[in-house]
Amino acid sequence: MTITTSEDYRDRFVERLSQNMPGRKDFQVASASGCTLTDDEGRTYLDMTSGIGVANVGHCHPRVVAAVQEQVARYAHVNVYGRFVVPEQVEMVDRLVAAAGPGFDMAYLLSTGAEANECALKLARKVTGRPKFVAMERAYHGRSFGALSVSWREEWRTPFEPLLPEVEFVPFDDLAAAAAAIDDRTAAVIVEPIQGEGGIRVPSDGFLPGLRSLCDDAGALLIADEVQGGMGRSGRWFAHQHWDVRPDIVTCAKATGGGLPLAAVLARAELFATFVDPPLSHLTTMGGNPVACAAGIAAYDVIVDEGLLDNATEVGAYLRDELSTMMTDFPGLLVDVRGKGLWCALEVSVDANPLVTRMQELGVLTGSVLNQSGTVRIMPPLVITRSEVDVFLEALRTTLGEIA
Incomplete structure (x- = not known):
């Protein structure tokens, strides 16, 4: 029986699927649940993007x-x-x-x-x-x-x-x-x-x-x-x-x-x-x-x-408050925090993409936006908890410290 490896899939993905960005993909998704993705090597990632705003109730909600x-x-x-x-x-x-x-x-x-x-x-x-x-x-x-x-x-x-x-x-x-x-x-x-x-x-x-x-x-x-x-x-x-x-x-x-x-x-x-x-x-x-x-x-x-409108309001306010506090630790680098609910932007004074890449290496998925190069998009599933937000904040602090 032929065994298909992750490398095989990555090669075939580039060969067979029309691409709008150059290069091979970083990892292969194996499963997703709640606010996390797991790759084919068993590593988990905190998903702060919701698949670009799709998984509002989390990945694979049982209902x-x-x-x-x-x-x-x-x-x-x-x-x-x-x-x-x-x-x-x-x-x-x-x-x-x-x-x-x-x-x-x-x-x-x-x-x-x-x-x-x-x-x-x-x-x-x-x-x-x-x-x-x-x-x-x-x-x-x-x-x-x-x-x-x-x-x-x-x-x-x-x-x-x-x-x-x-x-x-x-x-x-x-x-x-x-x-x-x-x-x-x-x-x-x-x-x-x-x-x-x-x-x-x-x-x-x-x-x-x-x-x-x-x-x-x-x-x-x-x-x-x-x-x-x-x-x-x-x-x-x-x-x-x-x-x-x-x-x-x-x-x-x-x-x-x-x-x-x-x-x-x-x-x-x-x-x-x-x-x-x-x-x-x-x-x-x-x-x-x-x-x-x-x-x-x-x-x-x-x-x-599950009261997710209230959770988006309350956890979103906590997230923005913590990010606003972090601005004082990285003046000139983290220049703005804005948003409503669990829809948040970090404005940095550098290109956001290297920050996004480093966050992924630390096990947290964030994203940039199409029409503003210094913006980091934060829009996790509405089921996210404060403790999961704290995981994101710790990875962000580490990344900003390295950049600074």
């Missing part, structure tokens, strides 16, 4: 695993739109609209965040009949054509142009610039209530309410991209809820499926009615897959039953 096993034994996939009632979709959307609150009574289920943002852009254009979108500097909404068009980083847009016309970028948290850009040609403003890939940037308290007023005055829609911020990451179901703002459209993905691909666009039924005129104006084959919905239902219920 999610049981829900997936039960569902896949009944049926894994059917025609998800147009012919049958899929009960798991109904249960999932009931939970999503409950989390979103008044003003949201319907959802369109998809698979990824980019798909959700594509759907939202199409919906806004069709409802308003307008051509223009306003987006934020340092924004990231995905890599498909429409989502890429409203994503800020020029070096990733330019090779694929022409993209959507009439997209105007304004500085995040700058109402005056937004007011100058939003006009009677604007279909929608798309904004991350807390910027993710822009560096976990939290706006001033007046920004989102001000955007809401500007959109109302211009007859434009407000799209809140909650792909990273949704499902409790900031200590609320959705980040925009910290400012008591009601967008017209909300997109979510990542943690929505409890570890499986599931995304949603939330809006009022009167907006979604445009997708029926003509019928089938928007379609998906895999969106709202029953197994993903079963996982998402279980994950939502875990967040409620």
Whole structure:
């Protein structure tokens, strides 16, 4: 019998899977549970990334695993739109609209965040009949054509142009610039209530309410991209809820499926009615897959039953307090700490990637962000404990000491 080794898999991974970064991978994942990953050599890592915000209830939560096993034994996939009632979709959307609150009574289920943002852009254009979108500097909404068009980083847009016309970028948290850009040609403003890939940037308290007023005055829609911020990451179901703002459209993905691909666009039924005129104006084959919905239902219920919104708030405050204290020990190196809930950024005065690499060597997985070179992303599963946070803090202190 041929024995496949870790080295074999690493070689084949590079040879067979299209790469967007050069080099071989650092280790091979063998298993994951709670807040830890284990590699094929038995070494464990504290996961402070949640798979980039996906594993909000932790890896392989028993209730999610049981829900997936039960569902896949009944049926894994059917025609998800147009012919049958899929009960798991109904249960999932009931939970999503409950989390979103008044003003949201319907959802369109998809698979990824980019798909959700594509759907939202199409919906806004069709409802308003307008051509223009306003987006934020340092924004990231995905890599498909429409989502890429409203994503800020020029070096990733330019090779694929022409993209959507009439997209105007304004500085995040700058109402005056937004007011100058939003006009009677604007279909929608798309904004991350807390910027993710822009560096976990939290706006001033007046920004989102001000955007809401500007959109109302211009007859434009407000799209809140909650792909990273949704499902409790900031200590609320959705980040925009910290400012008591009601967008017209909300997109979510990542943690929505409890570890499986599931995304949603939330809006009022009167907006979604445009997708029926003509019928089938928007379609998906895999969106709202029953197994993903079963996982998402279980994950939502875990967040409620285990009080994970409160845990995100309380443990997140402890994490930021400890990091703020650490700033005094490394002046000029650790220059800022910001975030809400268990969504946190460390700003360092050097490139973040060597720090991330060294933390991994110490058994802690962190990450950088796409649009800010000095930012370290901290977004652990919402089930994390203070003692696990202390493990992270000890590894960070060691790493900062070595750099300093």
